[in-house]
Amino acid sequence: MSAWCKKPRDGGRKWWMKEISLWFIFTASVAHASQTAACEDFRPRAASAVLERASQPRSSFILITDGSAFSISLTKDLGERGAPGGVSVLTVAGDASANQTRINLLGVIQIGRQIQKASWRSTVVVASSDLLFLTVFAEAADEGRLVGSETRVLVVTSLALPEVRSLLGQSWVFSMCNAMLLNLPRDAADSRHNLFAHLPYGPTGPHLSRVASWTSASGLKFKSEVPLFPPKFDNFYGAPLNMTVHPFPPYWMEVESGRPDGSTVKRIAGRDYTMLETMAQALNFTISVMPDADWEEVILRVEQRRAFMSPMKLAIMPHLLKLYDFTTVIEPATLGFSMAKPTLKPRWQSLYYPLTDGVWASILAVLALVPVALILITKAGARMGSQSIRSMQRLVLEVAGSLVSQSSSGRGYDTSSTQVLLATWLIFSFIVSTAYRGNLTAFLTIPKYPDRPETLEQFIRTGAKATYPPDVVDFYNNFKKSDSYLYTTLASRMTLVPNFQVGLQEAIDLGQGYFYERMSLKLAIEEHFTSADGSTRLYVAGQNILPAYCAWPIPWGVPYKEKLNQFIMAFQAAGLIEKWTEDILKEARQESTAKQRRNANRKKEVQGTASDETDSDDDSEDSSSQGIMALTLTHLQGPIFLLLLGLLVSSLVFCVEILASWILKK
Ligand SMILES: *[C@@H]1O[C@H](CO)[C@@H](O)[C@H](O)[C@H]1NC(C)=O
Numbered sequence: 313m314s315a316w317c318k319k320p321r322d323g324g325r326k327w328w329m330k331e332i333s334l335w336f337i338f339t340a341s342v343a344h345a346s347q348t349a350a351c352e353d354f355r356p357r358a359a360s361a362v363l364e365r366a367s368q369p370r371s372s373f374i375l376i377t378d379g380s381a382f383s384i385s386l387t388k389d390l391g392e393r394g395a396p397g398g399v400s401v402l403t404v405a406g407d408a409s410a411n412q413t414r415i416n417l418l419g420v421i422q423i424g425r426q427i428q429k430a431s432w433r434s435t436v437v438v439a440s441s442d443l444l445f446l447t448v449f450a451e452a453a454d455e456g457r458l459v460g461s462e463t464r465v466l467v468v469t470s471l472a473l474p475e476v477r478s479l480l481g482q483s484w485v486f487s488m489c490n491a492m493l494l495n496l497p498r499d500a501a502d503s504r505h506n507l508f509a510h511l512p513y514g515p516t517g518p519h520l521s522r523v524a525s526w527t528s529a530s531g532l533k534f535k536s537e538v539p540l541f542p543p544k545f546d547n548f549y550g551a552p553l554n555m556t557v558h559p560f561p562p563y564w565m566e567v568e569s570g571r572p573d574g575s576t577v578k579r580i581a582g583r584d585y586t587m588l589e590t591m592a593q594a595l596n597f598t599i600s601v602m603p604d605a606d607w608e609e610v611i612l613r614v615e616q617r618r619a620f621m622s623p624m625k626l627a628i629m630p631h632l633l634k635l636y637d638f639t640t641v642i643e644p645a646t647l648g649f650s651m652a653k654p655t656l657k658p659r660w661q662s663l664y665y666p667l668t669d670g671v672w673a674s675i676l677a678v679l680a681l682v683p684v685a686l687i688l689i690t691k692a693g694a695r696m697g698s699q700s701i702r703s704m705q706r707l708v709l710e711v712a713g714s715l716v717s718q719s720s721s722g723r724g725y726d727t728s729s730t731q732v733l734l735a736t737w738l739i740f741s742f743i744v745s746t747a748y749r750g751n752l753t754a755f756l757t758i759p760k761y762p763d764r765p766e767t768l769e770q771f772i773r774t775g776a777k778a779t780y781p782p783d784v785v786d787f788y789n790n791f792k793k794s795d796s797y798l799y800t801t802l803a804s805r806m807t808l809v810p811n812f813q814v815g816l817q818e819a820i821d822l823g824q825g826y827f828y829e830r831m832s833l834k835l836a837i838e839e840h841f842t843s844a845d846g847s848t849r850l851y852v853a854g855q856n857i858l859p860a861y862c863a864w865p866i867p868w869g870v871p872y873k874e875k876l877n878q879f880i881m882a883f884q885a886a887g888l889i890e891k892w893t894e895d896i897l898k899e900a901r902q903e904s905t906a907k908q909r910r911n912a913n914r915k916k917e918v919q920g921t922a923s924d925e926t927d928s929d930d931d932s933e934d935s936s937s938q939g940i941m942a943l944t945l946t947h948l949q950g951p952i953f954l955l956l957l958g959l960l961v962s963s964l965v966f967c968v969e970i971l972a973s974w975i976l977k978k
């Protein structure tokens with residue numbers, strides 16, 4: 313085999329040109345054959361006409377030939393014309409055994425891949441009049457991933473029509489990818505060069521279409537509306553496309569909906585199904601869902617191209633990219649976690665919380681200052697008689713009492729100065745006590761919950777353990793390999809649980825975090841862990857803990873990738889993806905509330921008919937289920953503690969008094 317490369321006209325812009333030039337080897341057969349392909353040869357002109365017509369800016373040509381006579385004249389012609397992105401010629405000896413040809417072709421295709429990676433868009437031209445060579449090429453190009461979603465293929469050959477039909481129809485590369493076949497006339501009398509394309513989807517099913525023909529006299533003549541390199545995936549004409557999914561609510565799930573006549577029908581619903589359905593309407597295909605399977609089977613079906621795609625979003629992870637391709641990004645990866653909402657701890661400090669430290673300190677300072685000022689004023693006026701200690705005590709008590717809304721006797725405030733001071737103090741205590749009372753009510757009824765972890769970092773800081781179900785095992789393995797402290801710590805705390813019921817129940821009972829897809833978590837909580845009044849003990853943390861993105865897995869190099877991407881990008885631009893997600897969650901919420909209501913009603917009916925004695929029980933249950941909540945000890949622990957403390961202190965003081973009087977008597 314040999315390879316040869318023509319530099320682009322604008323002079324070696326691409327680095328690989330230099331590399332490929334090293335392959336500049338002419339085999340002996342080339343020199344020999346070029347003598348036979350002498351004088352008037354239309355064949356290369358036909359191919360050039362097609363390529364010229366179909367050429368794209370900056371595109372390059374990769375010519376793969378079997379070294380036969382006519383391929384050499386084509387090589388020469390293409391080489392002389394050149395292409396904006398350069399022309400590479402790779403020659404494989406076609407006269408070896410099929411197995412050897414295959415091995416040689418695979419080697420050449422490796423080089424072709426490298427050239428392709430370095431160029432913007434490439435057209436692969438395969439020239440051979442040998443059916444076996446072309447068949448083997450189709451297989452090898454598929455295996456070597458030479459023909460992807462952006463590559464065009466032009467086969468230049470000379471075959472009988474049935475051979476053309478079977479070659480184009482049977483190999484995946486020629487039938488599905490962006491491929492055309494230029495069939496050169498087999499005898500000199502016929503001057504028509506026909507251009508064929510296989511269209512896998514059409515009004516009458518897959519068919520071979522003659523796109524155009526070329527004669528030296530009239531050039532390229534189109535036979536139909538079909539353009540060169542016809543797009544094959546604009547309209548599927550109702551063809552059933554096999555989809556494989558591992559159902560995963562709320563993205564893909566089976567729901568039952570009631571019909572007016574009372575029967576129920578099962579249908580598929582979900583965010584990703586809605587996306588697919590919208591595409592199916594636009595592209596006119598029928599969704600054919602393959603039987604449910606586990607993840608491994610789904611992945612295998614996609615990898616082996618048994619399914620058209622798996623329309624279920626999946627996080628793009630490096631080890632998956634080796635197996636299959638992904639559409640464009642649908643949304644950020646939504647791995648999250650759920651934990652029990654922190655419960656309110658009974659706290660005697662609830663009496664203290666309504667005011668800040670500064671306010672408390674100022675009140676105490678003022679409380680100390682005002683009686684002192686009052687005492688000084690009255691003393692200076694010398695209106696305090698012999699019982700000055702008593703009057704001072706009374707003053708202090710009255711000042712403190714008015715702060716907690718006790719009336720004052722009004723005795724002793726007969727000068728203007730004391731009256732002004734008292735009035736100011738009363739206004740002050742009115743405002744402060746009103747503010748305190750209002751705030752206290754609020755603090756008791758809407759208590760301050762402790763902070764709850766919303767990000768992975770906060771979760772790690774709590775030191776809680778974590779659980780995950782089997783489908784998250786891939787993420788778990790990646791966490792273990794990560795060099796981030798957060799992920800490795802998380803992995804070291806994670807244990808496997810069989811399903812979400814166990815995981816979420818343990819989250820409630822043991823205070824663990826349960827790691828799963830966020831929307832799915834929300835849905836599971838809505839459906840299984842929310843009571844009829846809409847309250848739940850679980851919450852889903854706000855952060856997506858994985859810095860990755862999700863997309864739909866598709867087989868490698870499929871030519872319809874661009875079509876799917878167009879739709880996904882249009883959905884994103886219109887904000888439809890978020891809207892569909894929200895719609896599904898809302899529906900689930902309504903569904904689960906309705907179900908719980910029905911259950912509650914049924915229970916009530918059963919209880920009502922069973923006995924009337926349980927009426928009082930029912931009432932108490934009702935009051936709690938209607939969301940009327942009485943203050944509990946949790947809320948009112950503060951005043952009780954305060955009272956007990958007062959009792960204790962006063963008993964202590966009482967004892968001290970008894971003791972003191974007893975000692976004094978002695
Ligand atoms: C070609 O390879 C296949 C297996 O890849 C083998 O079964 C077959 O015998 C080989 N044929 C020749 C002619 O070597």
Ligand SMILES: *[C@@H]1O[C@H](CO)[C@@H](O)[C@H](O)[C@H]1NC(C)=O
Pocket residue numbers: 514515547548549550596
């Ligand atoms: C969709 O496919 C059906 C079935 O082949 C066909 O009859 C119909 O015309 C197609 N619709 C469009 C808009 O092409």
Ligand SMILES: *[C@@H]1O[C@H](CO)[C@@H](O)[C@H](O)[C@H]1NC(C)=O
Pocket residue numbers: 554602603618619
């Ligand atoms: C789709 O799947 C069915 C089996 O589930 C299979 O018989 C059929 O050949 C598949 N169609 C395509 C186009 O792969």
